[in-house]
Amino acid sequence: MKYSYIKPRKKTPFTPDVQLIVTFFxxxxxxxFSTYAFLLFKNYTFDQDRQELINNKxxxxxxxxxxxxxxxxxxxxxxxxxxxxxxxxVLKDSMANLFDLVPQRITLSRAELLNNGLIxxxxxxxxxxxxxMLLAPLRSIFxxxxxxxxxxxxxxxxxxxxxxxxxxxxEELESEN
Amino acid sequence: MLAKIFEALYPKVLINIVVxxxxxxVYIELCSKxxxxxxxxxxxxxxxxxxxxxxxIQTYIKESPYFYxxxxxxxxxxxxxxxxxxxxxxxxxxxxxxxxxxxxNRWAYYTAKSEIxxxxxxxxxxxxxxxxxPFAIINTFFKDKIEGKLAIxxxxxxxxxxxxxxxxxKLLYGEHLDMQSVSELDEVLLADEIHNDDDLDLxxxxxxxxxxxxxxxxxxxxxxxxxDLDTLEDIDExxxxxxxxxxxxxxxxxxxxxxxxxxxxxxxxSLIQTSIxxxxxxxxxxxxxxxxxxxxxxxxxSRELKRYLEEEMFLNVYIRHIExxxxxxxxAKEELGL
Numbered sequence: 001m002k003y004s005y006i007k008p009r010k011k012t013p014f015t016p017d018v019q020l021i022v023t024f025f026x027x028x029x030x031x032x033f034s035t036y037a038f039l040l041f042k043n044y045t046f047d048q049d050r051q052e053l054i055n056n057k058x059x060x061x062x063x064x065x066x067x068x069x070x071x072x073x074x075x076x077x078x079x080x081x082x083x084x085x086x087x088x089x090v091l092k093d094s095m096a097n098l099f100d101l102v103p104q105r106i107t108l109s110r111a112e113l114l115n116n117g118l119i120x121x122x123x124x125x126x127x128x129x130x131x132x133m134l135l136a137p138l139r140s141i142f143x144x145x146x147x148x149x150x151x152x153x154x155x156x157x158x159x160x161x162x163x164x165x166x167x168x169x170x171e172e173l174e175s176e177n
Numbered sequence: 178m179l180a181k182i183f184e185a186l187y188p189k190v191l192i193n194i195v196v197x198x199x200x201x202x203v204y205i206e207l208c209s210k211x212x213x214x215x216x217x218x219x220x221x222x223x224x225x226x227x228x229x230x231x232x233x234i235q236t237y238i239k240e241s242p243y244f245y246x247x248x249x250x251x252x253x254x255x256x257x258x259x260x261x262x263x264x265x266x267x268x269x270x271x272x273x274x275x276x277x278x279x280x281x282n283r284w285a286y287y288t289a290k291s292e293i294x295x296x297x298x299x300x301x302x303x304x305x306x307x308x309x310x311p312f313a314i315i316n317t318f319f320k321d322k323i324e325g326k327l328a329i330x331x332x333x334x335x336x337x338x339x340x341x342x343x344x345x346x347k348l349l350y351g352e353h354l355d356m357q358s359v360s361e362l363d364e365v366l367l368a369d370e371i372h373n374d375d376d377l378d379l380x381x382x383x384x385x386x387x388x389x390x391x392x393x394x395x396x397x398x399x400x401x402x403x404x405d406l407d408t409l410e411d412i413d414e415x416x417x418x419x420x421x422x423x424x425x426x427x428x429x430x431x432x433x434x435x436x437x438x439x440x441x442x443x444x445x446x447s448l449i450q451t452s453i454x455x456x457x458x459x460x461x462x463x464x465x466x467x468x469x470x471x472x473x474x475x476x477x478x479s480r481e482l483k484r485y486l487e488e489e490m491f492l493n494v495y496i497r498h499i500e501x502x503x504x505x506x507x508x509a510k511e512e513l514g515l
Binding site for chain 2: 009012
């Protein structure tokens with residue numbers, strides 16, 4: 001049975017002082033936990049970044065290796081190209097020298113360049129012309145020279161000149177290049 | 178759930194304040210679920226709240242957040258009515274500016290809302306949780322009696338008297354009387370003058386033998402000259418005496434009245450007499466002849482009042498001493514379910 005005209009005020013153990021203390025402590029705890037959570041998050045993101053960087057590093061290392069391989073290959077190609085270029089120059093020079101060697105009275109119809117030799121096909125008015133004007137310079141270059149002549153209808157001679165240099169000399173020449 | 182756990186952890190501090198004529202009695206009881214832990218009384222020379230009283234109360238308030246301040250209603254405009262529904266109450270009193278509480282759907286007691294606000298304002302420093310009507314105290318204090326036969330009950334405080342007529346637990350009439358109220362005092366004095374008591378002088382004391390209180394038109398006159406009756410026991414037809422209560426009362430011997438006490442007791446008698454007269458006269462109330470009167474005495478009335486009521490009003494008067502502060506505490510405990 002309720003006798004009172006008025007209702008009692010709501011009672012709580014949380015007095016203003018207690019509320020203040022609880023608020024203070026809860027705020028401190030919240031700040032601590034939020035800092036802890038922030039650090040955990042940062043640590044996690046840092047770990048992730050670190051892992052990503054490691055992966056990147058591995059990828060980069062792989063790509064560096066690939067690039068090194070490519071560089072090596074390109075260097076090889078370059079050296080090969082240079083070698084070919086030099087050989088071409090040498091060949092060109094040789095050809096120029098060869099064509100300088102051929103006198104005007106002899107006509108070359110075909111020339112075959114071998115690694116250690118040269119085969120010339122051509123027409124000469126006579127054997128003497130060939131022997132004096134072409135064979136002499138060829139002999140100064142090549143150690144072995146073999147020539148075959150075939151007479152033509154007009155009295156001129158078709159010739160095939162096969163010239164070889166010594167293998168040892170050839171190797172020396174290559175090593176010099 | 179959490180609130181209940183906290184409530185179980187802390188003791189309850191029941192602060193009961195009874196305002197007397199020039200002082201305030203503070204009764205504090207510390208209770209737990211097991212019972213009362215301790216209690217303390219202190220009286221302060223103020224009728225409001227002074228620094229000393231505030232400090233005293235705050236000392237105990239600090240012990241537990243579950244403290245409850247209970248007060249006895251001192252409103253001038255208060256009373257009890259023999260109805261409970263709004264429509265019926267309107268017949269007795271305009272309760273538009275009043276707060277009222279129904280008791281067992283049979284009767285109600287009320288007080289002015291403005292007085293509640295005023296009380297809350299006076300005690301704003303400590304707050305007020307319960308405000309009890311004196312009629313609620315009568316109801317609980319005489320619980321064993323009001324369910325019985327017709328009788329008039331009174332709660333006597335230093336400044337106030339609350340009068341209620343009960344029959345079989347139902348209130349028939351209720352009135353709150355203020356001893357200091359000028360209007361009521363005038364009314365009493367006027368009534369005295371009408372009753373041609375030329376030799377009645379309040380300052381010089383009252384000679385009971387020469388007292389003759391009659392009210393024209395009230396049923397009391399039907400009993401003839403009451404001076405012819407030496408004691409109530411001599412009358413055969415009055416066999417409605419409460420022997421049990423008489424036995425109880427015989428243990429408490431009432432004090433002889435000194436001059437000041439008797440003046441006050443005379444005022445009390447006059448007020449009770451007027452109130453009974455109102456009960457008989459007012460047609461709105463179901464009036465029946467009163468034979469027994471139970472007084473809960475909170476101030477220590479003299480035996481003169483009892484004798485006077487018995488001789489002049491023809492009542493069987495039984496006086497029980499009441500510790501009002503402890504009764505308020507009991508009501509507060511009941512409210513809190515302790």
